[in-house]
Amino acid sequence: MITRELTIGIANGSPRLWLEGLWLRDAGFPAGQPYQAFTNGLTLELRTVKAGESDPTVRTRVVSGKDRKGDRIPVIDINSGKVVPMTGTVSVVCAEPGRIVVTKV
Numbered sequence: 001m002i003t004r005e006l007t008i009g010i011a012n013g014s015p016r017l018w019l020e021g022l023w024l025r026d027a028g029f030p031a032g033q034p035y036q037a038f039t040n041g042l043t044l045e046l047r048t049v050k051a052g053e054s055d056p057t058v059r060t061r062v063v064s065g066k067d068r069k070g071d072r073i074p075v076i077d078i079n080s081g082k083v084v085p086m087t088g089t090v091s092v093v094c095a096e097p098g099r100i101v102v103t104k105v
Contacts, residue, residue, distance in 0.1 A: 002027050002094040005105065008087045015084035017044070017076065017102065019092065024063065024074035028097035031065025031074045037083050044084060046076065048098035 002023055008015050028048055029035060036058045038045045054060050065072045078084055089105040 004092040006090060006092060008084060008090055008102075010087060011079050014079055014081040015087050016079040017084045019076040019100075020073060022071070022073060023094075024076065027094035027100060029063050029074055029076065029100070031063050031072045033063045033074075034060050035063060035076075036060055037078060039083060039085050041085050042104070044086075044102040046100040046102075 004019075004023070006019075008017055010016065024030070029046070033048055034054070035046050035048045036055055038047065038055075038058060049055075049060060061076075061078070064075045064077065066075060067073070084102075086102075086104045091103050091105050092100060093103075094100045
């Protein structure tokens with residue numbers, strides 16, 4: 001299980017979730033991986049998707065990346081109040097590959 005604690009701030013008037021690091025690759029979210037974000041107003045869940053298995057009612061996003069010292073570092077950047085339902089300190093947990101859950105602390 002991978003656990004992180006971070007702060008969700010405000011950018012351009014909306015909550016912004018920024019996840020970066022090789023731990024994302026270990027969690028099943030390498031650069032280029034499609035994923036979908038689901039929220040129930042209290043939590044945010046990110047799930048990787050395979051071709052043909054995405055929820056057609058939810059926007060499919062792609063993990064971006066940046067090059068650092070010859071390695072491709074995964075980056076997830078979501079800046080939307082419709083998707084990110086919270087600000088402040090949050091817990092980010094990956095209990096299984098391909099699934100990250102963000103909850104307010």
